[in-house]
Amino acid sequence: xxxxxxxxxxxxxxxxxxxxxxxxxxxxxxxxxxxxxxxxxxxxxxxxxxxxxxxxxxxxxxxxxxxxxxxxxxxxxxxxxxxxxxxxxxxxxxxxxxxxxxxxxxxxxxxxxxxxxxxxxxxxxxxxxxxxxxxxxxxxxxxxxxxxxxxxxxxxxxxxxxxxxxxxxxxxxxxxxxxxxxxxxxxxxxxxxxxxxxxxxxxxxxxxxxxxxxxxxxxxxxxxxxxxxxxxxxxxxxxxxxxxxxxxxxxxxxxxxxxxxxxxxxxxxxxxxxxxxxxxxx
Amino acid sequence: xxxxxxxxxxxxxxxxxxxxxxxxxxxxxxxxxxxxxxxxxxxxxxxxxxxxxxxxxxxxxxxxxxxxxxxxxxxxxxxxxxxxxxxxxxxxxxxxxxxxxxxxxxxxxxxxxxxxxxxxxxxxxxxxxxxxxxxxxxxxxxxxxxxxxxxxxxxxxxxxxxxxxxxxxxxxxxxxxxxxxxxxxxxxxxxxxxxxxxxxxxxxxxxxxxxxxxxxxxxxxxxxxxxxxx
Numbered sequence: 001x002x003x004x005x006x007x008x009x010x011x012x013x014x015x016x017x018x019x020x021x022x023x024x025x026x027x028x029x030x031x032x033x034x035x036x037x038x039x040x041x042x043x044x045x046x047x048x049x050x051x052x053x054x055x056x057x058x059x060x061x062x063x064x065x066x067x068x069x070x071x072x073x074x075x076x077x078x079x080x081x082x083x084x085x086x087x088x089x090x091x092x093x094x095x096x097x098x099x100x101x102x103x104x105x106x107x108x109x110x111x112x113x114x115x116x117x118x119x120x121x122x123x124x125x126x127x128x129x130x131x132x133x134x135x136x137x138x139x140x141x142x143x144x145x146x147x148x149x150x151x152x153x154x155x156x157x158x159x160x161x162x163x164x165x166x167x168x169x170x171x172x173x174x175x176x177x178x179x180x181x182x183x184x185x186x187x188x189x190x191x192x193x194x195x196x197x198x199x200x201x202x203x204x205x206x207x208x209x210x211x212x213x214x215x216x217x218x219x220x221x222x223x224x225x226x227x228x229x230x231x232x233x234x235x236x237x238x239x240x241x242x243x244x245x246x247x248x249x250x251x252x253x254x255x256x257x258x259x260x261x262x263x264x265x266x267x268x269x270x271x272x273x274x275x276x277x278x279x280x281x282x
Numbered sequence: 283x284x285x286x287x288x289x290x291x292x293x294x295x296x297x298x299x300x301x302x303x304x305x306x307x308x309x310x311x312x313x314x315x316x317x318x319x320x321x322x323x324x325x326x327x328x329x330x331x332x333x334x335x336x337x338x339x340x341x342x343x344x345x346x347x348x349x350x351x352x353x354x355x356x357x358x359x360x361x362x363x364x365x366x367x368x369x370x371x372x373x374x375x376x377x378x379x380x381x382x383x384x385x386x387x388x389x390x391x392x393x394x395x396x397x398x399x400x401x402x403x404x405x406x407x408x409x410x411x412x413x414x415x416x417x418x419x420x421x422x423x424x425x426x427x428x429x430x431x432x433x434x435x436x437x438x439x440x441x442x443x444x445x446x447x448x449x450x451x452x453x454x455x456x457x458x459x460x461x462x463x464x465x466x467x468x469x470x471x472x473x474x475x476x477x478x479x480x481x482x483x484x485x486x487x488x489x490x491x492x493x494x495x496x497x498x499x500x501x502x503x504x505x506x507x508x509x510x511x512x
Contacts, residue, residue, distance in 0.1 A: 002387075002393070003384075003387040003388065196371070196373065197373055199371070200371055200373060200384065200385075201384075201388050202357075202360070203331075203360065203365050203371070204360065204361075204384070204385040204388055204389065204432065204433075204435070204436065205357040205358070205359075205360035205361035205388070205389055205436065206357060206388035206389070207354065207357045208353065208357075210388060210390075
């Protein structure tokens with residue numbers, strides 16, 4: 001194994017430009033993946049915060065008797081997706097509006113806003129489909145005039161997150177394929193350049209696994225370095241965005257390690273495919 | 283120890299290289315394999331170290347048969363054999379001792395064994411003082427000695443030499459032959475391909491002669507089936 005590591009490290013000295021090219025390609029493939037991953041991550045985190053504020057608000061027809069609404073309130077609170085349901089009188093609605101919206105500061109007529117039942121959803125039931133289903137059920141009550149739940153922008157955020165994830169995966173895979181091809185060709189050149197050495201190895205009884213191992217180590221090392229470079233680039237991009245645009249979250253340690261290991265895997269895959277094919281030719 | 287049974291080798295592009303060759307080489311023997319260029323000498327050697335497999339017939343080396351050997355048996359077989367070539371096949375960017383050590387490293391020998399063994403092998407072939415030289419700094423004869431030291435690294439039972447003196451002058455040839463004799467005296471069988479008939483006569487070892495892919499003479503059985511085939 002010592003020889004395998006020595007030979008693998010020697011390969012970097014023998015072809016520094018090609019090695020750098022392979023590492024950079026892997027780095028960019030993972031960086032593309034990482035960048036869109038960061039977008040998806042931040043949207044997800046934003047969604048979690050937004051979701052906590054997701055509320056279904058059912059406006060009540062004027063003059064609905066209190067006993068009718070309080071019975072309904074109990075029913076709604078018992079929905080499995082619902083965390084809490086509370087009655088908001090026109091006075092409370094005006095009070096809240098005056099606090100949250102400046103244009104209500106000089107309005108004092110409580111009759112201007114309708115009473116409502118404000119419903120908070122349980123965690124895990126705040127996705128657009130579930131919220132919509134609950135809103136529709138509440139809408140079936142005769143005394144409910146209208147139901148609002150910020151449908152459009154919740155859906156939009158979800159769509160952006162899915163798109164960012166998809167673009168990240170597609171771009172990442174494209175770059176990863178390019179990286180596999182580039183690593184494959186550098187390994188091919190390395191195999192051909194070392195044809196004599198390989199024939200001597202075979203002659204003195206080296207196993208195929210032993211002959212392959214320096215090339216596999218070389219590929220995996222390039223991938224690992226590419227992964228680290230990508231992580232650095234992603235961290236840099238993240239700090240630039242955090243400084244100049246908005247405070248953005250970064251990957252947790254587990255995800256970062258997985259990303260670097262993915263680089264090693266890409267390198268390993270590229271060299272394994274290439275070395276398997278080209279060893280037969282020497 | 284090495285047995286060829288009705289071995290035929292046909293190459294797709296160049297045609298028949300060996301035709302129905304049967305022979306037997308015993309432990310510790312010194313055998314010259316002779317014949318003109320293209321007669322099939324190298325093919326016989328390649329069949330022994332499983333670089334090639336017979337088209338028909340069977341080659342058996344020790345307990346490994348060409349008929350049943352799998353991929354992983356090939357390295358196992360080659361660790362029991364040492365091979366040297368006319369062109370030495372040394373690694374030019376490594377020192378003499380690194381070239382010899384290489385053969386031990388690829389078989390996973392521990393470092394504590396490699397150092398002393400390389401020194402011993404280089405002393406055995408008379409190159410103890412040139413351990414740190416590069417191959418290009420050595421004469422042809424010396425380079426062949428390095429190749430022989432490398433071939434001996436794994437204590438082979440058989441040393442296969444394909445025209446080892448083909449590139450050497452008379453003096454170097456004599457030196458390499460003396461070295462091979464010494465190795466043989468220590469118990470290692472030697473199979474040496476050469477087209478130098480004078481050399482084979484002078485040495486007095488067993489001679490196998492091939493011509494156009496057929497075994498035409500075996501000095502161990504001068505009137506045997508091989509001779510009758512001429």
